[in-house]
Amino acid sequence: MSNYQLPDLEYDYNALEPVITAEMLEIHHDKHHRAYVNKLNEALEKYHEAEKKKDAEKMVELQGAIKFNGGGHINHSIFWQILAPEKDGGGQVDKSSSLYKAIETDFGSFEKFQELLNAQSTVVQGSGWGWLGYSRQTKSLVVQTCLNHDLLSSRGMFPIFCIDVWEHAYYLKYKNVRAEYIKNIWKILNWKEIENRYNKIIT
Ligand code: MN3
Numbered sequence: 001m002s003n004y005q006l007p008d009l010e011y012d013y014n015a016l017e018p019v020i021t022a023e024m025l026e027i028h029h030d031k032h033h034r035a036y037v038n039k040l041n042e043a044l045e046k047y048h049e050a051e052k053k054k055d056a057e058k059m060v061e062l063q064g065a066i067k068f069n070g071g072g073h074i075n076h077s078i079f080w081q082i083l084a085p086e087k088d089g090g091g092q093v094d095k096s097s098s099l100y101k102a103i104e105t106d107f108g109s110f111e112k113f114q115e116l117l118n119a120q121s122t123v124v125q126g127s128g129w130g131w132l133g134y135s136r137q138t139k140s141l142v143v144q145t146c147l148n149h150d151l152l153s154s155r156g157m158f159p160i161f162c163i164d165v166w167e168h169a170y171y172l173k174y175k176n177v178r179a180e181y182i183k184n185i186w187k188i189l190n191w192k193e194i195e196n197r198y199n200k201i202i203t
Helices: 022-052 056-081 098-107 110-122 167-174 178-188 191-202
Strands: 128-135 140-147 157-164
Touching (some): 022 056, 022 167, 056 157, 098 191, 110 128, 110 140, 167 178
Antiparallel strands (some): 128 140, 128 157
């Protein structure tokens, strides 16, 4: 039996205001993310039944739902952790950290990295995610975007942090102006957690 659970947030629904309003965060976490978890569990249950019956056709058919809802669950679980309220240090990057130095080395400057991630995330067509990733192959940081809930790890890159650029992430406050939402999200990035994720992968 697969029974994935919706992870609790480590902050209140109103804690990311004004960047993300309480209403936006509650709907995003409690409705959208919960639906991915429920649909992932349903699809996996059907998959296990099909597996018992050795029904390969049904198993293949279910893979789309597992990929989409499983990716939604995995990506959102990262996203909630790499955000933090401004009063708890959200948005404050430690310029002496190894991640900050690696960003300067790999992108020229922190500002150039920011511009690149913002620009690429803004032009994702339809729904998707912007990422800072780490390529084990080139041993360097990379900016990437994924469509829908595709996983960065399926490209052989380790996901360090992400920006959800689905309309459901910003529309209630920012309407069609995705660029404004992306510009503002830097105020609530949890750099301690982001640095931890980077340090784990390079050591
Ligand atoms: Mn989302």
